[in-house]
Amino acid sequence: MKKKGWKVFKIIMVIILLVSACTFGYAFTILKRVNEGVDKSKQVDISKPINVLLLGVDAGNYEDTTGKSPKRSDTIMLIRYNPSKEKIYMLSIPRDTRVSILGKMEKINAANLRGGTQLAIETIEKMLGVNIDYYAKIDYAAFRKCIDAVGGVDVTIQRDMNYDARDISIHFKKGQIVHLDGKKAEEYVRWRKNNNGGGYAMGDLGRIATQQEFLLKVFEKAKSPAGILRLPKLISTVSNYVKTDMDSKTMFKLALKLKNIGASNIEKRILDGEPRYINGVSYYIWDKEKNSEYVNKFIEDETVQVSQNFNRNDVRVIILNSTNVNGLAKRYKDLLTKKGYNVIKIGNYKKTLETTTINDYSHNGIGKHIYEDITLAM
Structure with missing residues (x-):
């Protein structure tokens, strides 16, 4: 490459780098304003799926x-x-x-x-x-x-x-x-x-x-x-x-x-x-x-993470009976307690539902373990 051409190339590269730096710097500034009302306590490790x-x-x-x-x-x-x-x-x-x-x-x-x-x-x-x-x-x-x-x-x-x-x-x-x-x-x-x-x-x-x-x-x-x-x-x-x-x-x-x-x-x-x-x-x-x-x-790669550090006694469970069968919540409490779970509350749901629901607020796959434990015990 001729000296003049090389000089022009270097100038172009410098301009591109400067624009890129300004772009990402400005982008990060704007990102700070994105949805300032979101839950700041929400922590999700994006190094995992x-x-x-x-x-x-x-x-x-x-x-x-x-x-x-x-x-x-x-x-x-x-x-x-x-x-x-x-x-x-x-x-x-x-x-x-x-x-x-x-x-x-x-x-x-x-x-x-x-x-x-x-x-x-x-x-x-x-x-x-x-x-x-x-x-x-x-x-x-x-x-x-x-x-x-x-x-x-x-x-x-x-x-x-x-x-x-x-x-x-x-x-x-x-x-x-x-x-x-x-x-x-x-x-x-x-x-x-x-x-x-x-x-x-x-x-x-x-x-x-x-x-x-x-x-x-x-x-x-x-x-x-x-x-x-x-x-x-x-x-x-x-x-x-x-x-x-x-x-x-x-x-x-x-x-x-x-x-x-x-x-x-x-x-x-x-x-x-x-x-x-x-x-x-x-x-x-x-x-x-x-x-x-x-x-x-x-789902893959999530349950593996749970199984390594999974202590059932650390899992707090609430059971609500949404059927017309009396005593069902108590029955499931006894079942999960024997498995080692910490059942902190049982009661009746406000209305009858057609299907059983497990709401997993841990967001790390523990709900699947609870489902498997219930299924295996039945």
């Missing part, structure tokens, strides 16, 4: 001008980051999945409507037997802002999309290469069928697959050189529009770890099941057995 629940909520009641009406979670995605394997696992849960919500069988997207984020988390934890460490909730406005902040993404349109409704107008032509800004991206990921009836062969599952592919494109864009330079704007947008219980320090550390993960180390799946009408209502019935192998990826 973590599960994050992503909820995309609908517009709610169109007549409500305050924007505070209850919303259904029409996009539900569980994401696991396993640092030791340098892998990311994605599991999308169809919004019509039939589950028990507050003792009643409903579509899973109603959990957020009935009891907000906490009920949505508890419902999914109970359904899959996993622990959720963090959540992020995003609505349409936040989605548009985040995509604009990252600079949009390019996609090739795979089919004609023509759909007009009260709140959205979608028009894309098959074969087009389109740069999707926030507005266009919302149209792209929300489309399911045309006004004339043509749409995804698999219905909502087709839309979910499109959403997964789009999210991967956003992920690749965010960790590209151009995306890194946009990091301050993206983080500022997250701070203003996305609801999450992840603190700023954890968010920043996690971002640095994820930037090294390539597409080949990301696995994605849609919860396996089948559509079915029950009492005139269309549901998605998930198959626990078919999903068990993949769902275990969201």
Whole structure:
């Protein structure tokens, strides 16, 4: 390289390094402002696998001008980051999945409507037997802002999309290469069928697959050189529009770890099941057995940690009888006490429930041990 060329190269490199330093410095400053109301006592070791629940909520009641009406979670995605394997696992849960919500069988997207984020988390934890460490909730406005902040993404349109409704107008032509800004991206990921009836062969599952592919494109864009330079704007947008219980320090550390993960180390799946009408209502019935192998990826490496330092006498247990069988709480107390658990309270639940629930507030897999101890003793 000629001397002049080398000098120019050095100047360019210095500029890049300065911009990068300023970018990450500014990003960290903004991160300190992200969700200052989150629980500061929440400590999750991100050197170990973590599960994050992503909820995309609908517009709610169109007549409500305050924007505070209850919303259904029409996009539900569980994401696991396993640092030791340098892998990311994605599991999308169809919004019509039939589950028990507050003792009643409903579509899973109603959990957020009935009891907000906490009920949505508890419902999914109970359904899959996993622990959720963090959540992020995003609505349409936040989605548009985040995509604009990252600079949009390019996609090739795979089919004609023509759909007009009260709140959205979608028009894309098959074969087009389109740069999707926030507005266009919302149209792209929300489309399911045309006004004339043509749409995804698999219905909502087709839309979910499109959403997964789009999210991967956003992920690749965010960790590209151009995306890194946009990091301050993206983080500022997250701070203003996305609801999450992840603190700023954890968010920043996690971002640095994820930037090294390539597409080949990301696995994605849609919860396996089948559509079915029950009492005139269309549901998605998930198959626990078919999903068990993949769902275990969201649990693995946790019970090993528990078994090394697991003293049952240190585990405080509360048992509430939600059946019509008298004395059941006492029976389970005796069973768990013999196993060595510290049962601190028994009583009756406020109403009858169809299924047994174990709420594990330790978030480290102890609930699974309790379940196994109960099952083996019966």
